[in-house]
Amino acid sequence: MYRKPLNALALSLLIIACKKDDVIRPAVPTGPVTRQETNTWILDSMRYFYLWNNGLPALADSQPAAAAFFAGLKDKADRFSVIYQQDDPSSLPRYMLYSFGLTFNVISYPAAPGGAIGVTGLVVPGSGAAILGIKRGDYFTAINGTTLTTANAALLSQEILNSGNAVLTMATVNGNTVVKGEDITLTARTIREQPIYKQNTQQVNGKTVAYLFYNAFDDYYNANVLNAFKQFKAAGATELIIDLRYNAGGSVAGAALLNALIAPGINENSVFAKYSGNNNMGQRTVSYQSALSVPETGGPLTFSSLTAGRLSLQRVFILTGPQTASAAELTINTLKSYMQVVQIGLSTLGKDKAAVIITDMRSPQRIPYTMLPLTYNLANAKGEGGYVNGITPDYRIDELSALPLSPVGHAGDPLIAKAISIISGGGRESVYPETVVQRYFDAQASMADKQVLKIPTALR
Template sequence: MPTQSIIRFFKAAVLVLAVVSVFIISCKDTDEDIPNFPEGSTESVNVWVQDSMRRYYYWAEQMPAKPDYHLPVKDFFKSLLSSQDRFSFIVNTDDSSTYPRSVRNMYGFDYTTLQMPGGKVVTVVKLVLKNSPAQNAGLERGKIITKINGTLLTASNAEQLTTSIPEKTILTLTVGDWKDGTVTNETNMTIYYGFSLDQPVMSKIFEESGRKTGYLYVYDFPDGMTPILNQKFAEFKAAGIQDLILDLRYNYGGSVASAAALCALIPSGITSGSHFITYKGNKNGGEVKRTFSQQIAYDPGALSFPALRANALGINKVYILTSSSTASASEIVINNLKPYMQVMQVGDITLGKDMAGFTVEDKRKPRKISWQIHPVIYKVFNADGEGGYSNGITPQKPVSEYASLPLLPLGNPDEVLLSSVLSTIYSKQESKEISGEKMKIIFQSDAPLISIGN
């Protein structure tokens, strides 16, 4: 079960063009200097990795001409990567220990360590996945963690404690409530390493003075999610909402086809032939342009573009909540809606994964190489040719969700980010300090995973 949890989570964190596995039997390199290593040796696997990367990798021309074929496979792969690459990675499908591990994929939650005004350090639970080991143990968003496995959590040891978590199968937390600037009601809880189920799409409708606003929290973009998106928008349309808030603050990405389907449900004036995305690769990959309809169709279980447009809202402005965990396909939603409507981004700057790729693996029967490559293959651009956001997409309205503690449940109208947008929509004065300038983020538990290639 733990292995399955890791595999499911890392798949959700990878930006893919479609569910594609590339069938590579041999990419025989033309370089006469490459020795002919025995089949099955580490060196022969490394040659396969090099040949695959030369064919598909976005920065293929920057790869070293004469790498060390005697390195372990993971080290050899890293030796090929560009200094600009934060995201490419490789796993051995026969060895679960090679898959990315994090607090979120092992236990189902994430936290942020903050330095408060005056220097006090506080660690806040920011996300608890539904039907996860953490939720089953009773952990909730907004709780304060004071100890991890009996060790007091401080600014100096937060990263070290987080790094040690993947080595354990049982996690003991001391948690409490935040009240009037102090932690109260401290208790101990035990969380067992396990499996988190698929996360639901959450929707709500807010109304004030006859004006209705739809709120949609989307945790990730798996293939096959278009029916639930279509259902949620059918409900929004039937209710007559006039404004839409997308909450993508913890969305690492996933399928571009699902992201395209979400985009197709929002603006007015688009057709099946409207340009959705451009992929630009190396000299082998070239440039690929796709319409909304073409991109959506890359998910074999997706509803058609006309079926989705039947429930499209046809609005001209959308509000999107973001954080530094907003990445990949969720950043594509932000960037690729901009040519067709006004996008008001609220929250923090996004991660900056303006790239896409697909899985490269050996599909021979019997398979001879168990390693699986997840390289950056394309840079992505919207219909206006705009992209290049490797430093993240900056919000028009910067807001720190930690500006007011305790953190409230997602979807609560008084929660900081959501309240900020609702105040704008309903022309109300914001009751909370939202800049968060006095609050310093020291460490976030998902930081190691979102820079997955390092």
């Protein structure tokens, strides 16, 4: 008997009879929710959806709390499955960019007071950080009055996320001299990011080069992405640079949209991606139209509506870093089935799997948890995936090897400069060292590590 994937309620409450299509519904539990009930719900859901379900125990342990029990079920290869309690904000992940409006790296800097220095990477326009004058490439040497060191960078950063308050001691750097500046106080608030930070076109040796800095696959801004490509097409763009160096991912539909605007020789029925799960979830081939039809927000998109912005290029330059993850990696890998992808920067994070969202759908709800267990391996139209260690760039360049950081989209940025050099035919040897600067804390990579690519129900 064919059986569609069930939602979490069905997993815990329904028994499917194979002789007939009748459904036996056990009585809904009453009274206080016990750990045994909660953990049984978790285990039943994981047994159906989880990619590594063969290694799960037969019975749920009633002793651990839900989060601890869930963590104990995870396979050793699983870095990204998560659970959180819906009515407990403290269980939700917090992100520097969406709390304080900036990202930063902490790197070794012997001339700094504690031998380490913070370097701001991205500042959300209109955020408190931006209003107070913080900009990309600024430096700081202390957090909440404590001097930064390579040993305390991660702890201090986590403390300000937990408290929602931060005082950054800014600094100026002149060669080997670090001069203390003013203290800037930041208070966390919810920030909605407009993910297109920069778009432009320029002429390079008779070629029209389009550039887009895109920081999140947020379906709310799909129209903005389409409009940007319409402008690129109107300008006669023949080369394209997509800057995903800080893009931690987002929507499957958003990734399909960007790909459809770039890739040549595809139509609505062309394969966007392939998913492969456990024995319950099976395998799924997803077309561009299928992926476009189920955005996380807003109405469905159609492939035909993208015609006015489709560039259909033969190659694309994509700039990446260790923060590039999830839907951004899916974009890179799936484009490789249809065109040349020239990747510049550092290796991506390595999220080659996706999750489904599981909640208790009963009314009233008894289990107040949401789970996102890894459910599918991701591959492109050629069946290529397996980038658990990240997608390796064609040209390895670390932006932190060329301080101070250039503004977003600036020609002096080493990753952009490399792309322009290749486009102009000016040689393929990099003028920047290939050494990778060690990061003792990376705010955006920490965010990318916590986000999971979510497969819409219609695409399971």
